[in-house]
Amino acid sequence: MLWGIPPGLLLILGALLVPLLPGAWRKAYMTILPLAGLWALAGAENGVFYSFTFFTYEIVPVRIDGLSLVFGYIFHIAAILSVVFAWHNDDTVEQMAGLAYAGSGIGAVFAGDLITLFIYWEAMAITSVFMIWARRSDAAYRAGMRYLIIQIGSGVLLLSGAILMAHQTGSVAFEKMTLGDLATWLILIAFGIKCAFPFLHNWLPDAYPEATATGTVFLSAFTTKCAVYVLARGFPGTELLIYVGAVMAAFPLFYAAIENDLRRVLAYSLNNQLGFMVVGVGIGSALAINGAAAHAFAHILYKTLLFMAMGAVLYRVGTVKASELGGLYKSMPFTTAFCIIGAASISTPLFAGYVGKSLTLSAAAKGEYDAIWLILMFASAGIFLVSGLKIVYFAFFGRDSGQRYREAPPNMLLGMGLTTLFCIAIGVYSPWLYSLLPYEVDYHPYTVDHVINQLQLLLFTALAFAILVRYGMFPRVKNTINLDFDITYRKWLPAAYRWGIGLTRDGWKSILQDLRNGVHRMVAYMFRHHGPEGILARTWPTGSMALWVALLLGGFLLIYYS
Amino acid sequence: MTGPDHTSTQSPPGEKNYWLDDRQNVDKIFWVVIVVCVALMLVEPFYHKHPYFGIDGSFGFYGWFGFLACAGLVLVARALGRILGRREDYYRPGCDRGEDNG
Numbered sequence: 041m042l043w044g045i046p047p048g049l050l051l052i053l054g055a056l057l058v059p060l061l062p063g064a065w066r067k068a069y070m071t072i073l074p075l076a077g078l079w080a081l082a083g084a085e086n087g088v089f090y091s092f093t094f095f096t097y098e099i100v101p102v103r104i105d106g107l108s109l110v111f112g113y114i115f116h117i118a119a120i121l122s123v124v125f126a127w128h129n130d131d132t133v134e135q136m137a138g139l140a141y142a143g144s145g146i147g148a149v150f151a152g153d154l155i156t157l158f159i160y161w162e163a164m165a166i167t168s169v170f171m172i173w174a175r176r177s178d179a180a181y182r183a184g185m186r187y188l189i190i191q192i193g194s195g196v197l198l199l200s201g202a203i204l205m206a207h208q209t210g211s212v213a214f215e216k217m218t219l220g221d222l223a224t225w226l227i228l229i230a231f232g233i234k235c236a237f238p239f240l241h242n243w244l245p246d247a248y249p250e251a252t253a254t255g256t257v258f259l260s261a262f263t264t265k266c267a268v269y270v271l272a273r274g275f276p277g278t279e280l281l282i283y284v285g286a287v288m289a290a291f292p293l294f295y296a297a298i299e300n301d302l303r304r305v306l307a308y309s310l311n312n313q314l315g316f317m318v319v320g321v322g323i324g325s326a327l328a329i330n331g332a333a334a335h336a337f338a339h340i341l342y343k344t345l346l347f348m349a350m351g352a353v354l355y356r357v358g359t360v361k362a363s364e365l366g367g368l369y370k371s372m373p374f375t376t377a378f379c380i381i382g383a384a385s386i387s388t389p390l391f392a393g394y395v396g397k398s399l400t401l402s403a404a405a406k407g408e409y410d411a412i413w414l415i416l417m418f419a420s421a422g423i424f425l426v427s428g429l430k431i432v433y434f435a436f437f438g439r440d441s442g443q444r445y446r447e448a449p450p451n452m453l454l455g456m457g458l459t460t461l462f463c464i465a466i467g468v469y470s471p472w473l474y475s476l477l478p479y480e481v482d483y484h485p486y487t488v489d490h491v492i493n494q495l496q497l498l499l500f501t502a503l504a505f506a507i508l509v510r511y512g513m514f515p516r517v518k519n520t521i522n523l524d525f526d527i528t529y530r531k532w533l534p535a536a537y538r539w540g541i542g543l544t545r546d547g548w549k550s551i552l553q554d555l556r557n558g559v560h561r562m563v564a565y566m567f568r569h570h571g572p573e574g575i576l577a578r579t580w581p582t583g584s585m586a587l588w589v590a591l592l593l594g595g596f597l598l599i600y601y602s
Numbered sequence: 603m604t605g606p607d608h609t610s611t612q613s614p615p616g617e618k619n620y621w622l623d624d625r626q627n628v629d630k631i632f633w634v635v636i637v638v639c640v641a642l643m644l645v646e647p648f649y650h651k652h653p654y655f656g657i658d659g660s661f662g663f664y665g666w667f668g669f670l671a672c673a674g675l676v677l678v679a680r681a682l683g684r685i686l687g688r689r690e691d692y693y694r695p696g697c698d699r700g701e702d703n704g
Contacts, residue, residue, distance in 0.1 A: 297679035405654035421668040496664035504672035
């Protein structure tokens with residue numbers, strides 16, 4: 041623990057100092073801060089820290105063990121790489137939000153109780169939305185608003201579940217749960233929203249592509265992988281997750297294949313990779329949990345690299361729509377090379393994704409989940425097609441758009457270069473990653489059959505892609521969007537709401553009209569009978585009424601004084 | 603706006619020509635991929651497999667499965683794109699998705 045500050049909180053508090061520092065100092069400070077956090081973490085011992093009793097509940101702000109450490113390490117590494125990639129950016133709000141967001145993610149994986157988790161959970165939501173709003177476009181503002189509502193909603197569900205659980209068990213400890221009662225379901229759905237479960241996933245492909253060139257690099261690392269961590273911590277071995285994960289691994293690929301915005305393609309494929317991790321959590325064996333953690337680690341690196349490459353393209357070209365790109369390898373050769381390495385890192389032997397993903401696939405096979413394993417194989421081939429080949433081909437090769445741009449700024453290249461080093465180092469020397477995993481690993485990814493089989497899968501994927509493109513069967517890139525489940529809350533619900541409001545307003549209007557008519561009729565009736573011309577006006581006994589009032593007042597006085 | 607022509611990789615006139623600008627070189631890459639795929643199938647009898655189930659032990663499983671998976675994925679997605687594709691301003695008529703700055 042550095043200066044006694046819990047991991048995560050170091051970055052959040054540190055972010056407050058950012059505006060006070062000038063130019064180069066600020067950049068150095070922002071880079072050193074997560075480095076210091078990583079260094080502190082490397083020397084940290086397992087155990088719980090800073091715990092205290094709040095009313096009758098034990099709050100554990102920091103719990104360090106194998107599972108939280110591996111996520112803690114990669115979150116720090118992702119923060120460092122993202123900061124380097126964003127050095128050129130002088131937007132103070134984005135700089136502060138980036139550090140605080142990374143800190144919230146780190147804090148969340150070390151949270152030992154549900155209340156601490158809830159606080160970091162919401163902090164992640166609030167800090168991350170500024171990375172989207174920093175784009176300062178109308179579309180980004182609206183997407184950010186939708187994102188924020190959904191993320192905050194997830195936190196509210198988490199808190200409701202935590203309160204119910206505290207009421208039932210008397211404890212808010214964040215440990216393995218068994219799915220059953222309302223409390224655990226609420227918590228699972230809260231986690232599921234951030235993990236982009238099917239039908240809860242729309243915030244991801246909706247908001248991430250609207251963030252800034254540097255913002256999406258930050259966003260891609262923390263929220264969803266934090267969700268994978270909390271699932272691995274809270275619901276390992278929950279069979280439902282195997283099927284949820286399998287659906288997640290498969291269906292976003294179809295969207296990724298036809299999507300025009302290349303950062304949205306990456307967002308859908310991010311969703312697909314989360315599916316692998318969720319399957320791993322669902323299987324729940326030591327091998328599978330190791331697989332989910334190793335995959336998350338590798339995935340953060342290569343997805344960061346791909347988002348960096350697309351961020352560089354967005355920064356220079358002003359768009360990442362496939363329909364407007366092409367031939368960029370001529371003007372951005374380094375970015376092209378890094379993007380190709382990012383694509384290779386998804387699952388090619390000697391790169392990070394291969395050593396990470398193999399564990400989960402192996403766990404699915406050993407657990408006798410034949411159908412699930414086949415779906416994951418399908419997803420493995422598909423992800424290489426859409427997130428690797430499609431991105432590289434449509435952005436950097438293919439048709440030459442004729443436009444010429446400058447290569448990405450040096451700091452972006454440095455960020456991509458460092459990420460590339462990590463991708464290759466982990467792929468070449470797998471024991472390094474395996475030694476960080478929560479359980480003992482007895483797995484060798486580089487066996488002859490495994491390497492050949494993986495190369496067969498990838499090369500035949502490339503062959504399919506080459507044939508489809510060559511013979512014009514690959515979906516043509518067009519300036520279109522594709523309807524997804526978010527149509528429910530972006531189109532149908534507002535329409536139903538407006539319809540309902542219209543109906544209510546009309547109904548209310550007619551009720552008011554009826555009332556008004558009724559009052560009018562009554563007044564007219566009274567006037568007819570009691571008005572000056574009315575039939576009862578002829579016998580107005582004004583004099584006798586005055587007499588009666590005088591008598592009553594007199595009687596009242598007598599009674600009062602007697 | 604129509605989709606790009608996937609076959610035209612030409613540089614604009616007056617610029618140096620790249621190796622990939624030559625259509626024949628693109629063809630070369632295509633054939634190299636095919637040759638590598640064939641080679642990966644030819645090594646099938648020469649290594650020991652550890653199949654988990656039954657189907658993954660069949661001849662060249664990872665090759666043909668990968669090919670069919672991708673071809674299937676793309677063709678289904680293409681049909682899906684026809685059903686789900688909308689104009690970019692579908693949600694907010696008259697507004698672009700706002701991609702003008704980084």
